[in-house]
Amino acid sequence: MSMDRRTMRQRAPAVVVSTADRKAPKEQRILDAARELLLRHGPRGFAIADIAALAGVGKGTVYLYWESKESLIIDLYARDAMAMLETVHTSVAADANIIVPHSFLPLMRRTVRKHPFIVAMQTQDSELLGWFKEHPDIRRIRSTIGPVPLLVKIIPILREHGLIRTDLSAGTQIYALLAMVEGMFHMDANDPVVDPRQFGVEDSDVMLSDVSRVLLEPSTPVDSRAVESAASTALMTFDHARSEFLREIYPDAKIAE
Structure with missing residues (x-):
């Protein structure tokens, strides 16, 4: 079942700073506070x-770490992108079979x-992005390390x-895949007109897995060595x-390599 933006934000793994450990490093407390306020107010x-x-x-302490509110907000979006990539990288490194569609x-x-x-960057959420929607750094994040690239x-x-x-050509597969995935991002971010349960779809991840298998994967089993090699190449990518x-x-390497 899809969730609207308000529900997604309520379930997002954000730290509520007002009840957080005040002994946490100042930089992290500032990030947590900014994240909470951005999710709450835009x-x-x-x-x-x-x-x-x-x-x-x-x-003054905030300005020791970020030169402006703009740079702090960009930092939050960038860190979300980094965390997404880290999760994907860790998953594939732990199990090469994850790389199959x-x-x-x-x-x-x-x-x-x-x-x-x-989600906001992918769906161009005007409420959460605000005037950052056309910001060059947001575009750069989206085009460099976002799910689509x-x-x-x-x-x-x-x-x-x-x-x-x-x-099918690689271009055709990429376009069809992106259309499907982008559509699901939008479905996740908005209360859809059509309830997937109307069609017996209780778990959208299972549906995505089944459709990916049918549309993209070969009908014959693949060699496990090919899977390992593909995973290794993907990790380097x-x-x-x-x-x-x-x-x-x-x-300036705010996020350590």
Whole structure:
């Protein structure tokens, strides 16, 4: 069953700073406070003074870490993207079989759903993005390390290793896949007009897995060595995307490599 934006934010793994451990590092308390306020009010609904008050620090302390509210908000979106990539990387590293489409696509969807700022970027949520919707850094995050560019990079790897069908062009597969996945992101972020349960779909991840298997995967079993090789190549691709992201978004290496 899909959730609307309000429900997704309520279930997002955000730390409520007002009841958090005040002994946490100041930088993390500031991030947690900004995250809570951004999810609650959107980018226009709070100021640096509000962040400082919720984090239990002075305004000047916030400016020691970020030069402006804008840079702090961009940091929050970037960290969500980094956390998403880290989850995907860790999952594939732990189990190479995750890289096959019927496992990888549900993993990507589940991971994105845990990060409301990634959902906002994918669906262009005006309420949560506000005037950041057209911000060049948001565009850069979305095009460098977001779920769509990762999927675009993965398809050629899967084709090369025989893990998906090749009777359609790579471009056709990528476009069809993105249309399906983007549609699900929007369905997750909004209360849909059509309830999937109307069609007997109780678990959208299972549905995505089944459809991915039918549409993309070959009818014959794939060699386990091919799966291992594809996973290894994908992990290198993720590492490259992470490094590129850090160079473009964090030239001062706020997030350690």
